[in-house]
Each structure stands twice: as C-alpha cells, then as structure tokens.
Amino acid sequence: MTELGTLHAPLQVEFDYTRSLGPTLSGFMTGLKRRQIFGGVLSDGSVAVPPPEYDSKTYDAITELVPVADVGVIQSWAWVPEPVPGQPLDKPFAFAQIVLDGADKPLLHAVAVATAADIQTGMRVRAVWADETVGSITDIRWFEPEGDSPATTPGPEGETVEGIVSPVKLSYDYAASPEESKFFRGLAEGKLIGQRCPVCEKVYVPPRGACPVDGVPTTDEVEVADHGVITTFCIVNVPFAGQQIPIPYVSAYVLLDGADIAFLHLILGIDAADVRMGLRVKAVWKPRDEWGTTIANISHFEPTGEPDADYETYKVHL
Amino acid sequence: MTRDVAIVGYSQRQMKEFDGSPTCVELLVPIFQELWGQTGWTKSDIGFWCSGSSDYLAGRAFSFVSAVDAIGALPPVMESHVEMDAAWALYESWVKIQTGLVDSALVYGFGKSSAGALRRVMSLQMDPYTVTPLWADAVSVAAIQARSGLESGTFDESQMAKVVARSMSDAVSNDSAIRKGATTAEDVLAQPLYADPLRRWDCAPVSDGAAAMIITAADAPGFAKLKGPKAWITGFEHRIEAGALNSRDLKVSESTKSAGAAAGVDGVDLAELHAPFSHQELILKDALGLGDDVRINPSGGALTANPMFTAGLNRIGEAARQVWAGDSQRALAHATSGPALQHNLVLTMEGRS
Numbered sequence: 001m002t003e004l005g006t007l008h009a010p011l012q013v014e015f016d017y018t019r020s021l022g023p024t025l026s027g028f029m030t031g032l033k034r035r036q037i038f039g040g041v042l043s044d045g046s047v048a049v050p051p052p053e054y055d056s057k058t059y060d061a062i063t064e065l066v067p068v069a070d071v072g073v074i075q076s077w078a079w080v081p082e083p084v085p086g087q088p089l090d091k092p093f094a095f096a097q098i099v100l101d102g103a104d105k106p107l108l109h110a111v112a113v114a115t116a117a118d119i120q121t122g123m124r125v126r127a128v129w130a131d132e133t134v135g136s137i138t139d140i141r142w143f144e145p146e147g148d149s150p151a152t153t154p155g156p157e158g159e160t161v162e163g164i165v166s167p168v169k170l171s172y173d174y175a176a177s178p179e180e181s182k183f184f185r186g187l188a189e190g191k192l193i194g195q196r197c198p199v200c201e202k203v204y205v206p207p208r209g210a211c212p213v214d215g216v217p218t219t220d221e222v223e224v225a226d227h228g229v230i231t232t233f234c235i236v237n238v239p240f241a242g243q244q245i246p247i248p249y250v251s252a253y254v255l256l257d258g259a260d261i262a263f264l265h266l267i268l269g270i271d272a273a274d275v276r277m278g279l280r281v282k283a284v285w286k287p288r289d290e291w292g293t294t295i296a297n298i299s300h301f302e303p304t305g306e307p308d309a310d311y312e313t314y315k316v317h318l
Numbered sequence: 319m320t321r322d323v324a325i326v327g328y329s330q331r332q333m334k335e336f337d338g339s340p341t342c343v344e345l346l347v348p349i350f351q352e353l354w355g356q357t358g359w360t361k362s363d364i365g366f367w368c369s370g371s372s373d374y375l376a377g378r379a380f381s382f383v384s385a386v387d388a389i390g391a392l393p394p395v396m397e398s399h400v401e402m403d404a405a406w407a408l409y410e411s412w413v414k415i416q417t418g419l420v421d422s423a424l425v426y427g428f429g430k431s432s433a434g435a436l437r438r439v440m441s442l443q444m445d446p447y448t449v450t451p452l453w454a455d456a457v458s459v460a461a462i463q464a465r466s467g468l469e470s471g472t473f474d475e476s477q478m479a480k481v482v483a484r485s486m487s488d489a490v491s492n493d494s495a496i497r498k499g500a501t502t503a504e505d506v507l508a509q510p511l512y513a514d515p516l517r518r519w520d521c522a523p524v525s526d527g528a529a530a531m532i533i534t535a536a537d538a539p540g541f542a543k544l545k546g547p548k549a550w551i552t553g554f555e556h557r558i559e560a561g562a563l564n565s566r567d568l569k570v571s572e573s574t575k576s577a578g579a580a581a582g583v584d585g586v587d588l589a590e591l592h593a594p595f596s597h598q599e600l601i602l603k604d605a606l607g608l609g610d611d612v613r614i615n616p617s618g619g620a621l622t623a624n625p626m627f628t629a630g631l632n633r634i635g636e637a638a639r640q641v642w643a644g645d646s647q648r649a650l651a652h653a654t655s656g657p658a659l660q661h662n663l664v665l666t667m668e669g670r671s
C-alpha cells in the first residue's frame with residue numbers, strides 16, 4: 001500500500017516569545033545590559049548566577065542581588081562537536097558551568113576554544129561581551145580563556161529591563177501519513193481520493209489514518225467527485241498575519257459528492273453575501289502544468305448553477 | 319488505603335525512523351488492537367484514556383488531539399494528556415483510579431523524534447530566560463553531568479562502558495531494540511569521544527515510537543473476563559527537583575532517592591531504569607540503593623532505544639512482561655523527564671499466584 005513511501009516536506013516553525021520579567025530576573029537582565037553580572041543571595045548565604053526567582057529549599061523569593069565578576073572558574077564542561085543553529089558559536093565549542101568570582105553556584109554558558117584539548121576543569125575564563133547589549137543572557141557572547149586582557153568596566157545604570165524576546169526557530173522534516181500521501185498524489189493527477197471506513201462505511205476526504213469513530217484503519221480507497229455542496233461556511237472579514245486573499249471572502253465546508261465528511265476550501269465566483277448552505281459548487285483547478293502534490297491544485301470552488309441541495313440530503317454531514 | 323491496581327496489557331513499537339505522520343496514529347491503531355487481543359477487552363471496558371506526547375516533537379499543533387482518532391472516540395470518552403513521558407500519563411490514570419472516579423485506564427504515548435533535531439528541540443525544556451536562548455542541547459547538558467561524576471570520582475569511565483556493553487548485549491534478544499550487538503566494555507572504550515566526555519554509545523539513539531498499556535482496579539466490572547497474567551502495582555511515586563541546573567548536585571539524584579524510598583524498593587529482583595545516558599544508570603542505581611543481585615534493564619534499556627514520550631512507559635511495560643512471565647517476583651520500573659534527571663518516577667510491581 002505504501003510502496004512509494006510517504007510524502008515529506010521541510011517545515012519551519014518560528015515564534016518570538018516575548019517574556020515579561022519578575023523583579024529578580026529584571027535585575028539580572030538590567031545588569032547584563034550594562035555588562036554587570038548579578039548573582040542572587042540564597043537562604044544559606046550562597047550566591048547563584050543566574051539568580052533563581054525562588055530559593056529551592058525555603059521557597060522564599062530571592063530579593064538580594066549582588067554584583068559578581070565576569071571572570072571565573074570552569075566547574076564542569078561538555079564538548080559540542082556539532083553545534084546546532086542558535087548556539088553561541090557555529091564552530092565546535094564547549095558548554096561549561098562557570099563559577100564566577102564572587103559566586104558559589106555556576107552559570108551555564110559557552111566557552112570558545114579551538115579543541116577539547118584546550119579546555120579543562122579549573123581553568124579560568126572571562127566573559128566576551130556583545131558590542132551592543134540589550135538585557136539578555138546572549139549579551140555575553142561566550143567565555144574565553146582569561147588571558148591578561150583588562151577587566152570589563154560595567155556601564156552606567158540605565159533603564160530597567162522588563163522583558164526579553166526569545167526567538168524560537170524549529171526545523172522539521174514533516175511527513176504526511178500514508179493515507180494523506182495517497183490523497184496528495186491523487187491531487188497531482190487531478191483526482192480526489194478518499195477512504196471508506198470498513199466498519200461505519202463513511203468516506204473520509206482527505207483520508208485519515210483511522211476512522212475517528214471506530215478506531216480502525218480506513219483501507220478501502222474511493223475516488224470522489226470534484227463537486228458537491230456547501231454544508232456550512234463563514235465570511236472572513238478580519239485581516240490577520242499571512243492572509244493571502246483579499247477580504248471579505250468565504251471559507252466553506254464542501255461535502256463532495258460521494259464523501260461523508262466535508263472539507264474546508266475557499267469559495268469565489270459569487271458575492272460573499274450570496275453564499276448559502278446547500279449551494280452546489282465545483283472545483284476550479286489551476287492550469288495542469290502548475291499541479292503538484294498539493295491541495296492548492298484546486299484554486300477555489302465556485303457555484304455550478306445547479307439548484308440548491310435539499311437540507312435533508314446533507315443534514316447528517318453537518 | 320490504596321485500591322489494588324494491576325498492569326494487564328502492554329504493547330509498543332519503536333524504530334529508528336518512522337515513515338509516517340508525527341501523530342503516529344498509524345502506530346497506535348495496531349498497538350490498541352494488540353491490547354484488545356491480550357486482554358480480551360474492548361474500548362468499552364476502558365474508563366479513562368491518557369496520553370503523553372509533545373507538539374514540539376511533532377512540529378504540529380494539537381498532535382495529541384489527532385492521535386485520539388486511534389481510539390475511535392464515539393461514544394465520547396474521558397480523556398487527558400500530559401506533555402511528558404507516558405509514564406506520567408500512567409500516574410495520572412492510577413490516581414484517577416484511586417479516586418474511585420474510574421476503574422480502568424488505557425495509557426499511551428507517542429513521538430517522532432526523527433522529524434527534527436532532537437537534542438536541539440530538547441533545549442526548549444530548559445529555563446526559558448537564561449538557558450534556552452543559548453540552545454543548550456540535551457546531549458551537552460548530560461555531558462556536563464557526566465563530567466561532574468567522573469571528575470569527582472563518583473563513577474568512572476569503565477563503569478559507564480560496562481553499562482553500555484551490558485545494554486547492547488542484552489538488547490540482542492529484544493526485537494524492537496535499535497542499537498544492539500554483543501559488545502564488551504573494551505569495544506566501548508575503543509570508540510572515539512563525541513561530546514567529550516561522552517561517546518556516541520553513551521547517548522541513547524534518536525528513536526521514534528509509540529506504546530500503550532492497560533491498567534485496572536481489581537474490582538473493575540470487567541476484571542473477571544480479563545485474559546492473561548497481571549502485574550500488581552505495589553508502589554507508585556514521583557518527585558521533581560528545581561529547574562535551575564545550578565541548584566542541583568548533578569552527580570546524584572535526590573528525587574529518585576526520595577521517590578524510591580516512598581515507593582519501597584526492598585526485595586526487588588529486577589529494575590528497568592530509564593537512563594538515556596550511560597552514566598545516568600549509575601546515578602539511578604546508587605540513588606535507589608540497588609544491589610548487584612538486582613538484574614538491570616534486561617530489555618537493553620533506553621540506551622538501545624529511547625523513543626521520546628514512551629521510553630519511560632516502556633520501562634514499566636518491560637518490567638511487567640518479566641513479572642507476567644514469572645521471571646521476576648518483584649520488579650521496579652523508573653522513568654525520567656526533564657534535563658539531567660530532573661524529574662523521576664518509580665513504580666514497583668509484583669506477581670501474585
């Protein structure tokens with residue numbers, strides 16, 4: 001059934017998390033912006049960098065921040081032979097736990113050295129600061145062996161940093177299920193392929209891995225028509241990021257003739273105000289040379305001009 | 319008093335790369351069918367459904383909702399989800415049974431780790447303010463933990479190599495293990511370092527998979543018609559430590575120790591420990607106070623297959639299989655979650671004649 005394997009496509013997921021800061025982390029980030037690292041004083045008097053918001057033993061809020069040095073000692077480390085996107089360096093480096101002078105608990109950060117032979121526990125390292133600081137842990141680009149370069153002088157006090165923005169970008173190789181793959185391969189040939197549940201005999205378009213009613217694989221393949229009836233719809237009047245069609249437009253559930261489950265598509269060729277439940281519509285395919293294994297082969301649906309379907313004929317499919 | 323609850327069904331699939339959708343519905347459907355075969359039950363005998371998975375792994379929003387397709391949820395079912403290993407979905411289900419609200423549960427987990435860069439995706443579980451922006455990946459964090467143990471003399475490289483060798487050798491008889499083969503500690507030490515101090519074999523292989531389990535109270539209405547042996551749960555506890563790595567002593571596992579003490583580890587003859595890195599097995603064994611007479615991970619453990627969100631449940635399932643077969647009288651299973659053994663769960667079970 002799946003001799004061809006499934007269809008795959010690269011998928012990028014991106015989101016900028018905007019995070020507000022409580023008083024503890026606000027103090028820490030405000031310090032970083034002027035190249036001053038702060039530690040939090042824990043209930044036992046020890047100093048932790050970064051400062052936790054609450055003490056893990058007493059659960060008290062950490063309120064006292066003290067300045068610590070931007071130089072310190074490596075407590076433990078790991079070699080990163082194959083950096084991944086977003087990490088501080090894009091060539092091999094080390095992540096290390098670094099106990100800064102004046103602190104007791106280590107900061108996790110990167111150490112820039114050429115090879116694993118150039119780093120060891122107990123080694124002294126110094127922060128390398130970004131040219132432009134914003135109040136983020138990445139204001140420290142990485143640490144490097146201490147050497148004899150002069151100490152960093154923190155800048156003057158500035159505005160309080162009250163939030164950070166963390167961009168997250170994830171890359172996936174997204175696979176369609178075997179059933180979805182068949183559906184998309186059918187589309188590349190101008191066909192709409194569904195599958196029938198062997199138990200309830202409902203025809204799903206697009207086909208799914210299992211009948212959600214019966215929990216059994218939907219195995220029997222069926223080709224359905226590229227025309228059908230609008231069971232329900234909405235008129236989109238609200239603009240949103242990434243919108244590709246001028247508003248107002250109609251998104252509708254189209255129940256294809258021969259299918260039992262409606263699927264969502266765009267309705268054009270009719271004034272939005274005239275779209276109605278029961279309206280008969282047909283697929284408008286793009287020119288054949290633009291087809292791929294995608295639902296976008298169908299540009300949209302438009303009215304067929306046939307009389308409306310009787311409500312009784314589609315009410316069980318709503 | 320706790321209600322007597324037994325593990326009565328378990329099935330799983332794990333593989334290096336699953337050629338299918340990240341919702342894993344195609345894996346779950348046959349797994350559920352196997353559970354009906356093992357137990358003689360149907361979905362109407364199940365009072366509660368609970369799953370463990372993560373959309374970050376799937377790259378798809380609400381993937382666990384799509385996975386509900388595999389159940390056949392009409393009439394509607396009582397269902398829940400945890401963004402954790404399915405071992406915690408089992409815990410939620412066990413608590414639900416203890417409350418008396420339900421009598422039985424089917425627990426499942428799934429994950430397609432191969433869809434993304436797993437160690438990078440896992441950096442999203444770190445502190446989002448001060449660590450995730452550095453994309454501190456799961457292998458690096460574990461390697462820092464390993465070095466803490468190695469350089470303090472808590473354990474040594476040869477002990478780690480023995481864990482790898484035993485796991486890979488034991489996995490030969492496990493059809494669903496991914497990395498396996500008769501291996502000696504010398505073979506392991508001959509491998510080059512990867513994420514110094516870790517070798518590749520010290521790190522679990524990236525794995526895809528799904529698993530499911532049925533548990534039931536002894537007084538469930540359908541209990542009498544159950545086929546097959548039972549593994550009775552005698553202790554079930556989990557403990558978590560602070561999220562900040564620098565607030566923990568990484569070379570020990572206080573949460574495992576505390577969960578083990580609460581669950582009761584006395585008299586166990588077998589332990590399935592969820593250690594995705596070789597040195598973590600040493601830390602866990604020490605935290606649980608397991609003697610050398612306790613068989614550890616006869617399945618090969620997570621070092622030979624570690625499908626995210628099911629590898630912990632698999633430890634419980636593999637231990638239950640040993641109890642069902644009469645090869646263990648009293649078994650312990652452990653699951654972990656979070657970076658560097660942050661959160662740990664211990665379940666003990668026994669066979670009864």
Ligand SMILES: [Zn+2]
Nearest residue numbers: 197200211214
């Ligand atoms: Zn059906």
